[in-house]
Amino acid sequence: MAWFHKSKEIAAKPESPKKEDIWIQCPSCKAHIYKDEWEKNLKVCDRCHFHERLTWKERVDVLLDAGTFVELNAKVSWNDPLKFSDSKGPYAEKAVENCEKTGMKESVATGAGKINGIKVAIAIMDFRFMGGSLASGTGEKILQTALYAIRHKLPYIILSASGGARMHEGIISLMQMPKTCAALAQLREANLPYISIMTDPTTGGVSASFAMVGDIHIAEPRSLIGFAGRRVIEETIKQKLPEDFQTAEYLVDHGFVDMIVHRKDMKDMLSKILKYAGCR
């Protein structure tokens, strides 16, 4: 009877689904991938291993034991200390738009949860919120979560995804670099592990602060990681840069990243490392 029910189901749908609902095209190698397969593969291309950027909630699902995540500092939001406006209008409007679009109040979500049973403090940046830029709210949440880790004697994991400091909060954004690093200095003083996970992209003021001072540096395959932008460097040195410049793989070769870990293996790798650090 199964065939009978099935045909009834199809008949009940007003239209057959559009092809875009069934498959997507890999943004990198352009291969066609069934959407189910893409989701099941955690938005990683099976063929070229391109890792699509994830939302912070998707990251929680991928990394933490189901139902263990508790959000912290949820009330901390963006600020407009400079009353900044550019040619496209006030920053405040743009920030509100980004809040509505993402359901977030800042470019990072923070909290605590478990990785294969090991309790951790975690900060997850989300590129959708103003390019994951580092601003006052971001810095404050990262700092508060470090202090939480110290109070509860937990390891700290930060997933970076950011174009750098947010210009709209000017010097206040720049000061989030020393601010977050000062918090991590306290974490070090407390002898607690800090794992930095660099995802695409980790650049500018984020790479030049908390992302680069981890005990362990892990990157997702092919993530863009660097300080200055490619175009600025090419203009400065008047030379073309190699294709793989500032990729995660390039950074491993130059000694700044410990390992590249595929998204599907990240959780298990984290718990393995945390055990070496004495966490349980």
Next chain:
Amino acid sequence: MSLDFEKDVAEIESRIEEFKAKNPEPTGTLVKELNRFEMERADKLKEIYANLTPWQTVQVARHPERPLIRDFISGLCSEFIELHGDRLFGDDRGMIGGFATIENHRVMVIGHQKGKDLDEKIKCNFGQACPEGYRKALRLMKLAEKFHIPVVTFIDTPGAFPGRDAEERGQAEAIARNLLEMAALKTPVIAVVTGEGGSGGAIGIGVGDVVLMLSNAVYSVISPEGCASILWRDGTKAAEAANALKITAKSLLQLKIIDEIIPEPVGGAHRDFVTTMKTTKKVLLKHLTSLKKVSPRKLTSRRFDKFAAMGRFN
């Protein structure tokens, strides 16, 4: 060299020159007339510098004759023993440092060097330090900690060098490491923004217990030109971006990013090195004396609180 907005002053100055050429040894009413010219010049300069826009301040901060770190060292210190190298890769001429004596204080001086003439500018990359510069700075800071002497940094950079080699040797890591280590450094740190405080390149030696700024210096997350080309999609809108970014000493004092402004003589530091040094020295000595009384433990905890409070609004 006079700046765009100093046209009126330049005009008076050329009149003075002309007058002096005509009257090599003025007497009587001619002296009076010359004095009147000089007064007029001083008033005009005062008027212009009292109303500098943020973008004009950028021009002053970047003035080719502005005092550079070597001027500050020779103007403030009775002794300077330069130290070289990061012990890892090389010696960055864009970041210099060494033991120095300011009155009765032995300190470690560290700072960006832009260079005076073209040869020197090229050697020190126009004050854009490389990873080895930041690592040299850190080595000297750790040395200062070991010897229990305060660190005084002079910040004057367009930004950290955006080059291929700098990236490959870990520009981001070098700056990040300094931020973390400076936060934990168990010796007093005074940072002085003397010219351009260019983003990560500036803060990489800028985590101070006290952060001072010369009155015509600027300090920003990005250059006004860079900001304009990204947010305005037009690099020529730099003046607007400079306004929006709040980069002047006055704004930064209001935002509690800096602790004190070191006033420059009328017409900017480049017009009067002697007065600039005298004022800078006075302010530095005041803070050196008071910071020396604070225990290392208290220093680091106060430093943490200071930076933790930046950008905390609720």
